[in-house]
Amino acid sequence: MKKYKKYLPYLLILVILGVTIFVWQSVLSNKNPRMLKVAFLDVGQGDAIYIEAPNKKQVLIDGGKDSKLLYSLSKVMPFADRSLDLLIITHRDMDHIGGLPMLLDGYRVEKVIDNGIKDETEISKSVDEKIKSRSIESEVAQKDMRVFLDKENDIYLDVIYPNRDVSDIDSNDGSVVVKLVHGENSFLFTGDASIYAESLIMWEEGENDLDIDVLKLGHHGARSSSSLLWLEKTSPELAIVSAGKNNSYGHPHKETLERLENLKIPFLSTAEIGTILIKSDGQKLEY
Amino acid sequence: MSKKEIILIIFLAIIAGVRYLFFIPQAPNFDYLVGENIGFVGQIVENPDERLNSQQLKVKINNQKIYLLVSTSKATEYKYGDKIYAEGKLSKPENFITAQGKEFNYIKYLANQDIYFLLKYPKIEIITRDNGNSVYAFLYKIKNSFIKSINKVIDLPESSLAGGLVLGLKGGFDEEMRNNLIETGTIHIVALSGYNVSIVAEGVMKAFKQVFSQNISIVLGMVTILLFVILTGAEATAVRAGIMATIMLVGRMTGRKYLAGRGLVIAALLMITYDPRIVTDMSFQLSFIATAGVLFLPTKILKYFSFLPVRFGVREMVVSTVSATISVLPIVLYSTGVLSIVSILVNLLILLFIPYAMLFVFIAGALGLISKAIAIPFGFIAFIILHYILSAINIFGSFRFSSFTIQSFPLIIVILLYAGILWWVFIKKK
Numbered sequence: 001m002k003k004y005k006k007y008l009p010y011l012l013i014l015v016i017l018g019v020t021i022f023v024w025q026s027v028l029s030n031k032n033p034r035m036l037k038v039a040f041l042d043v044g045q046g047d048a049i050y051i052e053a054p055n056k057k058q059v060l061i062d063g064g065k066d067s068k069l070l071y072s073l074s075k076v077m078p079f080a081d082r083s084l085d086l087l088i089i090t091h092r093d094m095d096h097i098g099g100l101p102m103l104l105d106g107y108r109v110e111k112v113i114d115n116g117i118k119d120e121t122e123i124s125k126s127v128d129e130k131i132k133s134r135s136i137e138s139e140v141a142q143k144d145m146r147v148f149l150d151k152e153n154d155i156y157l158d159v160i161y162p163n164r165d166v167s168d169i170d171s172n173d174g175s176v177v178v179k180l181v182h183g184e185n186s187f188l189f190t191g192d193a194s195i196y197a198e199s200l201i202m203w204e205e206g207e208n209d210l211d212i213d214v215l216k217l218g219h220h221g222a223r224s225s226s227s228l229l230w231l232e233k234t235s236p237e238l239a240i241v242s243a244g245k246n247n248s249y250g251h252p253h254k255e256t257l258e259r260l261e262n263l264k265i266p267f268l269s270t271a272e273i274g275t276i277l278i279k280s281d282g283q284k285l286e287y
Numbered sequence: 288m289s290k291k292e293i294i295l296i297i298f299l300a301i302i303a304g305v306r307y308l309f310f311i312p313q314a315p316n317f318d319y320l321v322g323e324n325i326g327f328v329g330q331i332v333e334n335p336d337e338r339l340n341s342q343q344l345k346v347k348i349n350n351q352k353i354y355l356l357v358s359t360s361k362a363t364e365y366k367y368g369d370k371i372y373a374e375g376k377l378s379k380p381e382n383f384i385t386a387q388g389k390e391f392n393y394i395k396y397l398a399n400q401d402i403y404f405l406l407k408y409p410k411i412e413i414i415t416r417d418n419g420n421s422v423y424a425f426l427y428k429i430k431n432s433f434i435k436s437i438n439k440v441i442d443l444p445e446s447s448l449a450g451g452l453v454l455g456l457k458g459g460f461d462e463e464m465r466n467n468l469i470e471t472g473t474i475h476i477v478a479l480s481g482y483n484v485s486i487v488a489e490g491v492m493k494a495f496k497q498v499f500s501q502n503i504s505i506v507l508g509m510v511t512i513l514l515f516v517i518l519t520g521a522e523a524t525a526v527r528a529g530i531m532a533t534i535m536l537v538g539r540m541t542g543r544k545y546l547a548g549r550g551l552v553i554a555a556l557l558m559i560t561y562d563p564r565i566v567t568d569m570s571f572q573l574s575f576i577a578t579a580g581v582l583f584l585p586t587k588i589l590k591y592f593s594f595l596p597v598r599f600g601v602r603e604m605v606v607s608t609v610s611a612t613i614s615v616l617p618i619v620l621y622s623t624g625v626l627s628i629v630s631i632l633v634n635l636l637i638l639l640f641i642p643y644a645m646l647f648v649f650i651a652g653a654l655g656l657i658s659k660a661i662a663i664p665f666g667f668i669a670f671i672i673l674h675y676i677l678s679a680i681n682i683f684g685s686f687r688f689s690s691f692t693i694q695s696f697p698l699i700i701v702i703l704l705y706a707g708i709l710w711w712v713f714i715k716k717k
Binding site: 014015017018019021022066067068070071074075079080082101102105106122123125126127 | 442443
């Protein structure tokens with residue numbers, strides 16, 4: 001045993017070294033701990049948005065189309081972190097829930113919010129089954145619902161749609177639409193909501209302030225979403241297209257881009273630059 | 288060769304012939320059903336083969352010796368031993384052109400596993416679970432919890448490399464990663480090869496040798512190999528890798544290369560006798576030839592590498608790498624057509640770290656079964672090493688000049704090359 005013991009210190013040093021690097025890496029990666037992180041993940045033709053509040057509360061909105069979600073997610077999450085505080089499923093289309101069965105297998109999710117409409121596809125049934133078998137708390141989104149992520153830093157999510165029963169309309173227009181607010185900054189995540197849902201929101205909100213800073217364009221930048229009126233009303237500083245490179249739908253459509261051009265709204269696309277990371281300190285945005 | 292050996296070989300050849308003609312199941316005559324909708328009850332007979340976005344189930348039709356390969360989405364989790372009802376359109380496998388531009392004989396590849404028909408994305412219902420052999424069910428259970436444990440404490444994509452290294456899983460790689468592995472000549476690190484396992488077992492033996500006698504440490508090395516085989520689910524390729532690793536280990540540790548060489552030939556003959564189709568199996572060819580190469584080539588090429596330091600096993604590693612590369616090159620050129628320019632360089636850059644990567648993946652995976660918190664430091668060390676390996680492969684794989692494809696490489700040249708190597712190793716005197 002004596003000779004064997006001489007290896008023990010080396011092993012110990014290695015482990016301590018590992019721990020040290022790990023700690024420093026997590027400290028350095030979070031230079032300003034009061035930053036809110038919002039990442040539009042590169043998941044190909046689909047949607048997945050990761051939000052991390054300064055108090056480490058983590059939210060995922062939609063789950064991409066396949067297991068690429070897990071690769072992109074692990075790049076923006078802390079090392080070996082396999083838990084999420086909240087998962088929001090905007091609606092049940094494949095390109096929004098495709099990666100969720102794999103996510104639910106590998107990650108602990110505390111709570112799920114969706115629009116309450118179930119779908120008969122295999123993938124949707126599998127998502128429901130996994131939510132049930134892991135006894136994850138589940139809630140149906142409704143307008144005026146507010147989820148506080150970080151009270152200390154004034155960060156919360158507001159559900160602004162559905163504002164009515166959406167079980168009979170087109171599944172895209174049943175998308176949960178949420179607004180993320182951090183002090184002066186705000187984001188609007190629209191799922192696949194089309195011009196119809198946009199109109200319903202504007203009608204319902206009336207004179208309420210819909211002005212935000214970052215708008216995720218509905219339905220991957222399709223022409224059937226993002227009306228001129230909607231873009232004017234939300235007047236984003238930046239628009240985001242979440243789409244795949246050379247996707248078969250031709251997203252984002254040129255009509256949508258023309259509308260952005262007319263209003264001089266710059267946009268970023270996950271198809272071109274991969275994961276888009278935006279940081280907010282409550283005053284200004286960094287990207 | 289002595290008279291006895293010749294008689295033994297002839298005897299085994301006769302058995303192989305008899306087995307091939309009478310015991311290996313022939314393709315079932317279901318061609319008339321191809322393109323039709325069929326429904327059947329069957330049982331999953333192997334651990335599902337998980338790919339990036341799909342899984343493949345080997346299903347045995349009830350009461351018949353007919354196997355189907357069923358591909359389905361990953362939405363539902365299937366397990367070994369599930370009895371299922373599947374309904375869909377029957378199809379036949381087709382050969383395809385790889386990203387490197389060479390035809391891959393998929394029909395033969397599947398036929399070697401008794402699979403002649405496919406069912407793509409059928410409707411599946413699970414009837415009952417846990418119908419399989421309880422020993423296998425148990426082994427697969429260990430394997431699957433181990434995979435989950437690795438995934439918990441190592442981030443993607445490094446964790447998919449980890450799965451490849453220690454369990455031979457290739458499902459986690461996307462197309463780009465797979466091509467980079469092929470084009471840098473490093474795909475063997477994620478194949479279930481005897482070489483990897485022998486490196487780890489050798490490390491274990493060297494450690495135990497400090498404490499126990501040579502014989503006991505050899506036994507412990509073999510126990511390591513056995514554990515590995517069990518962990519990978521004791522599938523045929525894993526058993527083969529285990530046998531090859533044992534032979535390589537005995538050869539290297541005892542220095543009795545010719546004894547090990549004889550063991551290798553006998554093992555190969557027994558495998559061929561058991562299932563003669565294995566001769567055409569590329570992974571069998573590669574592991575046999577690489578093992579032989581690592582056993583016999585070093586004595587011939589060592590003199591060219593005397594300038595390298597012996598410390599940290601650098602010289603040995605270089606010599607083994609070059610030996611393995613030379614010995615498999617003809618067959619790689621013949622079957623994949625890929626001539627990697629950077630192969631030896633990249634292999635040298637990464638091979639030295641692979642035993643450590645494997646070691647820490649093993650520790651992290653095993654500890655992760657108990658507690659995630661204590662596994663994380665080990666997982667992080669594994670992650671750093673794996674990250675380095677992946678970066679080396681991706682950087683060199685992305686170069687245009689890293690490899691090129693040779694469209695036709697005739698079999699006769701392969702045979703001539705091997706004849707040349709054999710002559711060089713065994714007949715040519717200094």
